[in-house]
Amino acid sequence: MAGLDETTPIPTEITLHSLSKLLEIAFDDGSRFTLPFEFLRVYSPSAEVRGHGPGQETLQQGKRDVDIVDIHPVGNYAIKPVFSDGHDSGLYSWDYLYSIASHQEELWSAYLEALERNGGTRDPAKVPPPPARAKGGCGHQH
Template sequence: MAGLDKSTPTPLELKLHQKSRVLEISFADGKRFELPYEFLRVHSPSAEVRGHGHGQEVLQIGKKNVEIVNVEPVGAYAVVLIFSDGHDSGIYSWDYFYKLGMHQEEMWQEYLKRMEEAGASREAVIGAFQARPKSK
């Protein structure tokens, strides 16, 4: 991940909308994407979610109400999103944000299909892993 794909436009602005749980990102080519926190969490580029090869992806369940509690820059090419469930190992490059924005609908539909096939829920399960308390 050393650097950017030269064809990916430069991001101009990244905003968190906490009430609607949406990350808004605008690029230099005029494209603007609104990516729900849940979508970003279940499509984290981390090995914990994606596995270490095709077919090793781990279905993320119970993430409907997840929040982004912090954003940390990684050089000039990416950020780490810190989620309210403690997940903080995904490095979201500008390339990856652009890909997510361009393919959001089909990726979301595929996720919902996988959830249905697994009989899983987007709702958090009571008694399961509890979110870390937010630091003040």
Template sequence: MAGLRPETPTPTEIKQHQKSRVLEISFDNGDRFELSYEFLRVFSPSAEVRGHGIGEEKLQIGKRDVDILRIEPVGNYAIRPVFSDGHDSGLYSWDILHGLGSHRDELWQAYLDKLKDAGASRDPAECPELPPAPAPSCGIKR
């Protein structure tokens, strides 16, 4: 079985390019895709990203600089990337990877449009300065 559907092509090679942050995937049907780490993180098949139903998706922001620290095989049907932001719950089956590669350009444009509509950014958000905490009260009444 290739992925979760018998007709899905099976990867013949998966290469991690750390410098360019690209995962290169070649399939047994001749298809070859280059998927950025950011793209893979944004389109993680995990419930954390996709939610548990329609309309529960969570827009991923600030993922431009994300890295993949390592990739773990899951049986003979998927991989589990461990991302530098701590995300590690997405299982990318062969059919999911092939689908992401086949629809990369339109998925990416839809994502960029959603970011724009939300006024959000691909760049990691900088934490705003927090106001100083008030001095602790020692319980003495004056």
């Protein structure tokens, strides 16, 4: 996660609109963005979604109906949303939020193209179950 510096815009207002499934965020530079919960979920900065390096990303599927059920401040630099699918490990720093909000149109197009390329779906009912994992723990030798 990139560090905050004096050029990072800081939110002045963060509002959850649960019925419309939108997060509205205003920054101190005068910009204001409206981000769908689904967009925030599929672009979570967590390792579960982004992996630990380039090429390790996990394409998120079936997130069309996801809600944000809670949101926690993290210091003076981030928020940590809790999504209705149980995902709660993404720390959305102010610079990350500003970046994805500023590039929302391109990022959303890239996501839809990746779904199409991989035969993925936004609909939860159509997502195939994950592959079965071997029983007996995490798979590491102890």
